[in-house]
Amino acid sequence: MPQxxxxxxxxxxxxxxxxxxRVFGFEEDTGMRGTDFNNISMxxxxxxxxxxxxxxxxxxxxxxxxVLAxxxxxWSAITIGTGFVHSYGQTIAVRVMLGFFEAGLFPALTFTISQIYPARSQAKRVAVLYITIALSGALGGLFAYGIQSMGSRHGLSAWRWLFIVEGVISLVLGLVCWVSLPASPETAWFLNEEEKRIVMRIKERNHPYKETASLxxxxxxxxxxxxxxxxxSAALFCSSIALFGFGTFLPTLLRGMGYTALEANYLSIPVYIFASISTAITTFVSDxxxxxxxxxxxxxxxxxxxxAIVVGTGHKAAGFFAMFLAGAGxxxxxxxxVTWVSNNTQPDSKRSIVIALLISLANASGLASSQIxxxxxxxxxxxxxxxxxxGEAVALLCVGLLYALLKYRMREKKRLLDESKESNGKQGDRSLRFQYVF
Structure with a gap:
């Protein structure tokens, strides 16, 4: 999990x-105007x-x-390259390449977690990933504050150093991951033979359906x-409009509330930390x-x-407080x-496709969030x-519909079992013996 x-x-x-x-000169130096910045995000x-x-x-x-190494x-090399772009077209090119290489990161890690850990222990592991996303916002704000304070060096603007330095750090750590990240728990260098056998027994107990290497x-x-x-996917799409908009535009929103560019970067830090704490508490309770x-x-x-607060009032302090509420939700x-879907999807090939499609369809919201x-x-x-x-309101509605769907399926399974049926002709989570997690 640390890796x-x-x-x-x-x-x-x-x-x-x-x-x-963006808040310290990126748009101006690359000749962007109007909605160009929104477009490169899209x-x-x-x-x-x-x-x-x-x-x-x-x-x-x-x-x-x-694969992930x-x-x-x-993508680290591409990030370094972003520090040397000079035009709108060059910026589009590096962002498209970055999107390609970052595409599989989150769904691949979520799928890996679902293969290893039992259902009731997965939320806190997936939470590690989302908490890290939130903390990356805090660290990014702190890092940007330091780079901006440093100013221009060797003829390069501060925003260029932001991409270059972060890219170099990622490149070095990525090379470390190439060596240290295991291909599977059974081959993990940090587990002894007894621990590897325990991992296999846990997987067999909690994932009774035979796994296949091929799809x-x-x-x-x-x-x-x-x-x-x-x-x-509809629920995650709607909630991710807020998630991606929040992650990309929080400094912009804070600056719009009346804070300076410098304040917008460092005031984003406590917002992300509070979001991380909220995620940790919620997932702990859920598990x-x-x-x-x-x-x-x-x-x-x-x-x-x-x-609702930031839509209803332009008050500076109220808007800052509202960002804490939004991040915490x-x-x-x-x-x-994501954990709920993973818990209720079997066998493994179906789960790999469901998780990938779920996150893919949800991430399509990035096209919308980049323009709002x-x-x-x-x-x-x-x-x-x-x-x-x-989006948050529709996501809440979808949760109710998901709950109703799973309850309906459980009633149908119970009815067939009460009729002494041995099978309903379906496999995986749709079979009679599978119990959905609510």
Whole structure:
């Protein structure tokens, strides 16, 4: 998990630092105007969405070790290159390449967690990934504050050093991961033989369906026909509009509230830290009680309250407080929802496709979130905040529909079991013996 967290930290630092760079001259130096900045954020998500599933299939086939290490080395080099762009076209090119190499990171790690840990222990592991995303925002703000204080050096602007230094750090750590990240738990260098046998017994006990290295086409069809996938994707899509908008534009929103560029960078730090604490508490409770749905109710409500405040008032202090509420709701929701879907999807080939498609479809929201905060809506960005509020509301509705769907399936299974039926002709999570996690 520390190595997984490190990969996520590197990925999201290299992805979202563009928001920090924006507040100290990135747009002006590359000749961007109007909605150009929004567009380069959007272009990132096109390859990001298209190539998530192929990356997960590669990880399933060859293991997460060298597949993800190759990705991090490549995107680190691209991040360094971003520090030397001089035009809008060059910026688009590096963002598209960055989207391609970062595409499989999160769904691949989520799938890996689902293969190793039992259902009731997965939320806190997925939470490590989402907490790392939030902390990357805090660290990114702190790092940007330090780089901005440093100013121009050797003829390069501060924003250029932001990309170069972060890219070099990612490159070095990515090379370390190439050596240290195992292909599977059974081959992990940090486990002794007894611990490896324990891992195998845990996997066999909690994942009774036979795993295959290759992709089972029949299970892919099972995944594509399951309405559970599309309802969950709708919920994650709507909540991710707020998540991606928050991660990319928080410094912009804070500056629009009346804070200076320097203040916008360092004031984002406590917001992300609070979001991390909220995620940790929510997922701990969710795992401890083995409850998912109930933890998916209060989190969008926090987001709705936060965005309602910034839509309703332009008060500086109230807006800053609202960002704490929004962050405290956005990150836990996505964590628990992804875990809930993973818990309720079997066998492994179906789960690999469902997780990849779930996150791919949800990440398509990046195309929308990149456009909801255009510069001409400054300073309050009412439209973007209202869209994020609506997304949280629809996500909450989808949770209710998901709960109703799983309850309906459990009633049907119980009815057939009461009739002494041995089978309903279905496999995996749709079979009679599988018990859904609520």
């Amino acid at each position: 997984m967290a490190l990969l996520v930290l590197l990925g999201y630092l290299d992805r979202t630092n563009i928001g920090n760079a 272009y990132f998500y096109i390859p990001y969405v298209l190539f998530e599933t192929p990356w997960v299939i590669a990880v399933k086939t060859w293991g997460p070790g060298r 190759l990705a991090v080395v490549a 089972d086409v029949s299970q892919v069809a099972m995944a594509l026909k399951d309405p559970f996938l599309y309802l969950a 401890r009680l083995s409850k998912r749905a109930v933890c998916l109710i209060h989190t969008p409500l926090l987001g709705i309250c936060g965005y 956005i990150y836990p929701f996505n964590t628990v929802l 905060y255009p510069s001409y809506d400054a300073p309050r960005y009412v439209k973007g905040n209202a869209i994020s509020l609506a």
